[in-house]
Amino acid sequence: MRKRDFFEDNDDAGIDMTPMLDIVFIMLIFFIVTTSFVKESGIDINRPVAQTSQKKDKGNTVLVAITSNEEIWIDKRQIDLRALRANIQRLSNSDDKTSIIIQADMESKTGLLVAVMDQIKMAGIQNISIATKKE
Numbered sequence: 513m514r515k516r517d518f519f520e521d522n523d524d525a526g527i528d529m530t531p532m533l534d535i536v537f538i539m540l541i542f543f544i545v546t547t548s549f550v551k552e553s554g555i556d557i558n559r560p561v562a563q564t565s566q567k568k569d570k571g572n573t574v575l576v577a578i579t580s581n582e583e584i585w586i587d588k589r590q591i592d593l594r595a596l597r598a599n600i601q602r603l604s605n606s607d608d609k610t611s612i613i614i615q616a617d618m619e620s621k622t623g624l625l626v627a628v629m630d631q632i633k634m635a636g637i638q639n640i641s642i643a644t645k646k647e
């Protein structure tokens with residue numbers, strides 16, 4: 513009698529991974545294409561808390577950050593208050609629907625916030641919001 517080899521019958525027992533890898537790559541491409549990229553101001557801000565905080569539509573939005581040590585950041589770079597108006601005009605591209613969201617740190621000074629708002633209004637933008645976080 514012939515002895516049966518255990519591994520002889522298992523030639524077809526392997527799993528074909530090709531279809532699974534195809535699906536994984538298709539899903540990866542799908543997620544890369546559908547991801548929306550968020551414009552960041554460049555630094556982390558400790559926003560104040562407000563009970564009446566509302567979510568704002570993104571649209572054509574420019575983020576301006578004010579740190580606790582009185583630095584102003586736009587588009588991941590620090591700028592001077594005197595250059596703020598020119599930067600806002602450049603980023604808004606003369607679009608009437610551009611809105612500005614100011615992310616002021618809780619420890620920042622109100623005088624700087626008012627000066628930033630004044631420069632934004634002189635740049636021709638009237639839609640200005642201040643970022644807060646909800647309790």
